Amino acid sequence: MxxxxxxxxxxxxxxxxxxxxxxxxxxxxxxxxxxxxxxxxxxxxxxxxxxxxxxxxxxxxxxxxxxxxxxxxxxxxxxxxxxxxxxxxxxxxxxxxxxxxxxxxxxxxxxxxxxxxxxxxxxxxxxxxxxxxxxxxxxxxxxxxxxxxxxxxxxxxxxxxxxxxxxxxxxxxxxxEVEGATMAATVRPSAPSMGYSRPDTPSIAVLPFDIRGGDDSESWLAEGLTEDIILALSKFKNLFVINRNTSFAFRAPDVPPSKAATKLGVRYVVRGSVQRAKTKLRIKVELIDTDSSRTIWGETYDRDQEDIFEIQDEMTESIVGAAAVLVEAEERRRFSASIPSDLAAYGFVLRAQQLIFKYTRRDNEHARMLYEQALSLDGKYARASAALSRTLNIDWRYSWNEDGDQALDTALSYARRAADLDPTDARAFGELGFVHLYRKEHDAALGAYDRALKLNPNDADLLSDYADALAHSGQNEAAIQHLQRAMRLNPFFPDQYLWHLGGAYYNLKQYDAVIETVSKMNNPTEGQRMLAASYAQLGQLDLARKIADKHRVVHPNFSIKRWEQIIPDRLEEDTQHFLEGLEKAGF
The missing domain is CATH 3.30.70.1230 (Nucleotide cyclase, GGDEF domain)
Incomplete structure (x- = not known):
């Protein structure tokens, strides 16, 4: 059977x-x-x-x-x-x-x-x-x-x-945390093959350093050193340096340098490793010319951890020199990072850096506590003051703090303090630009961003924020140019870049370009207002109202009146133009 x-x-x-x-x-x-x-x-x-x-x-x-x-x-x-x-x-x-x-x-x-x-x-x-x-x-x-x-x-x-x-x-x-997700770096599904052409200037990507010894709790040190090298190199105008967010997408230690270089459109790749034993550090670093697959410079540093700033300076100078970039000695001196008086303060900053780019409410709060600890140890540590301003800015932007506008005012004071302590800190002036923009002080905002980019012309996030300030000031063509450069420096750019780009196109009444741009966002619910307004302006009212209906489901508390108060346009006609589109769409 x-x-x-x-x-x-x-x-x-x-x-x-x-x-x-x-x-x-x-x-x-x-x-x-x-x-x-x-x-x-x-x-x-x-x-x-x-x-x-x-x-x-x-x-x-x-x-x-x-x-x-x-x-x-x-x-x-x-x-x-x-x-x-x-x-x-x-x-x-x-x-x-x-x-x-x-x-x-x-x-x-x-x-x-x-x-x-x-x-x-x-x-x-x-x-x-x-x-x-x-x-x-x-x-x-x-x-x-x-x-x-x-x-x-x-x-x-x-x-x-x-x-x-x-x-x-x-x-x-x-x-x-949908708001934070729009600011987080991400691979772009629309361009999986990437393969960018190289710029005319020497181009470099610094891949995340490995932690040797198997202790993941030390990853903050490796990530912090990687970011600091990127920050130091990005200040040189003669270099094209890939943004830290995109570099950190190549975390796997077995990624061949040639593959990373091809995807990012750069010639040189820096990679290294960090190993710590009690108070001793061993840092290995090499600079690879991917055209010839040759290591053109490499070094191993066996030092006390107190020598970490000296090691950073040596690495930066060697990488710049090996890439054959001529930089005046005075410019090199001016761009050197400010060193805190307390090594523990630097440790708090590196730990906070690991958190702040996650863009979650909890991580942002934790980062702020670490920056405050750094300042308690070294009250003149400009970098900690500027970063603390950034955490407060993020709190204000996404209403994560009950203090409301007071958080923005406090952010302004920390950014001013950082700029006074270290006039070479680009991020401090970037924070000043953001605060001034949302206080609708447009000239002050553009001035602060301009100074920030003179100090660090390769900071993709600064370029995107500056472009947003330009668009809100009526300079939309310039905004688009800066955003295109930001996306090239940071190919794994966040949705926020697309939001800024869509806003500039909308001001120029290029509605098809808005739709194409916003449709590339990984988080489409955050672009629905601009999408609906653009379809409405094109006369496609049925589609615009369907999108508006979807928006109401996920944003039931959205208010045109509140939005009109927040949007920091210099030109009243730009504000009314956007509100007109929203009203046509049925908001």
């Missing part, structure tokens, strides 16, 4: 895979408490899954497999899972906290009485393995379904090869 054939059905849906980070470590430290805590948490999560129209298919030890009929429900539950988990950790010591990685994929799966099967499950599991603790990673099939429906942040991480999956899978990281 033949065994009964198994019965199954093919279904289309979304699969979520979640796994506890460091489960074996947690169990090894306290098996009973970890088991009880996880069991209680899983009960909460299963109830939340049902509320989001989902079903737990399998729970094995530290892993969850759940299925949903729609990608929207799966993503909303993924976000809720992380919120519930974070809330349950609030009163626990750091070593006892439970953290999940989550992966979600959309497609067909096989459903039988034993569960669900197929590539969709494998891909969700592999996405989970790539995810950072506390994050939700989704495939492009999920992103396409939710991008215009949910007000979440989406950071494109590029196509990734997953174990036992033949074709690369484009991956997005979900962020609840």
């Amino acid at each position: 033949n065994a009964r054939e198994p019965t199954f059905r093919q279904r289309l849906g979304a699969v979520l895979f979640a796994d506890v980070v460091g489960y074996s470590r947690l169990m090894g430290r306290n098996e009973i408490d970890t088991y009880k805590a996880l069991r209680a948490l899983l009960e909460q999560l299963e109830a939340a899954c049902v509320e989001h129209n989902g079903q737990f298919v399998d729970v094995k030890g530290d892993g969850i497999l759940a299925r949903f009929d729609t990608a929207t429900d799966a993503v909303l539950f993924g976000v809720e899972l992380q919120r519930i988990t974070e809330s349950s950790n609030a009163d626990l010591p750091l070593a006892q906290r439970i953290s999940f990685r989550v992966g979600i994929h959309l497609g067909e799966f096989l459903l039988d009485d034993r569960g669900i099967h197929g590539d969709i499950v494998n891909i969700a599991a592999r996405l989970q393995e790539l995810a950072e603790p506390g994050r939700v990673f989704v495939s492009s099939s999920v992103y396409e379904q939710v991008r215009n429906k949910l007000r979440l942040g989406y950071e494109f991480l590029g196509p990734q090869m997953l174990k036992n999956i033949e074709q690369p899978v484009p991956i997005f990281c979900i962020r609840t």
Whole structure:
């Protein structure tokens, strides 16, 4: 007698895979408490899954497999899972906290009485393995379904090869801090091949330094040194230096320098490593000419950590010299970074740098605390004062601080203090420019940005902010030119650059260019106002009003009256032109 054939059905849906980070470590430290805590948490999560129209298919030890009929429900539950988990950790010591990685994929799966099967499950599991603790990673099939429906942040991480999956899978990281996601650097899906032509001047990319010794807790030192070298090199007008955000996208140590150079359109690549043992540092660095695949300069520094500033100066000077850039000695001296009087203050700044570019409310707050600690140790540390101003600026921009306008005023005072302490600090003048712009002091804003870019002509974020100030001052053609250069210096530019570019095109009434530009944003809900206004100005009112309806769902509190008060246009006709488009679209 033949065994009964198994019965199954093919279904289309979304699969979520979640796994506890460091489960074996947690169990090894306290098996009973970890088991009880996880069991209680899983009960909460299963109830939340049902509320989001989902079903737990399998729970094995530290892993969850759940299925949903729609990608929207799966993503909303993924976000809720992380919120519930974070809330349950609030009163626990750091070593006892439970953290999940989550992966979600959309497609067909096989459903039988034993569960669900197929590539969709494998891909969700592999996405989970790539995810950072506390994050939700989704495939492009999920992103396409939710991008215009949910007000979440989406950071494109590029196509990734997953174990036992033949074709690369484009991956997005979900962020609840949608405002911060528009400022975070990201691979651009619209230009995956990149391959930029080289500029006429010597061009350099500094790849992230590796930490040797396997201690990830020291990554702040390697990242801080990398960023400082980029900052020092970017101040030379005779060099073309790729922005830190784009450089940091090439973190993998096995990325060949020639491949990075080809993608970024540069000739020279700097790479290195950092190893620390108590108070000793070993820093290895090399400069590679990718045309000849030859290391044209390399050095190993075995020093006390107190010598770190001397090492930085030597590295910068050697890299500049090896790249055959003629820089006057006086200019080189003027561009040297200000050294704090306290080495611990520098350590706080490097740790804060690792946080500030994440653009989340919590990381921004943590960075501010570290900058304040640095200033408490060295009250004349200009760099810490300028960076503290930046954290307050971000707070104000996204209403993360209850102080409101007071945060902007405090940011102004810190930026002024930094500029007084160190007149060569470009970032201090950039912060001054931002504050003056939103105080509608346009001449002061443009003057501050102009001075900042004279000090650091290769700072892509400064160029983008300056372009925004130019556009709000009626100088839209100049704004577009600066944004194009910013995008070349930082090919992995954030959505914010596209928002600034779209605003300049809108002022020039080039509505088709606005639509093309805003449509490239990874976070389309943040560009819907400009998109709707542009379609309305083109007479496509039905489409404009559909976009406006989508905007109301994700931005229910948007007010034209409030926007009119915030928008810092010098020309009243520019403000009215945008409001006209919004009103035609039905806002």
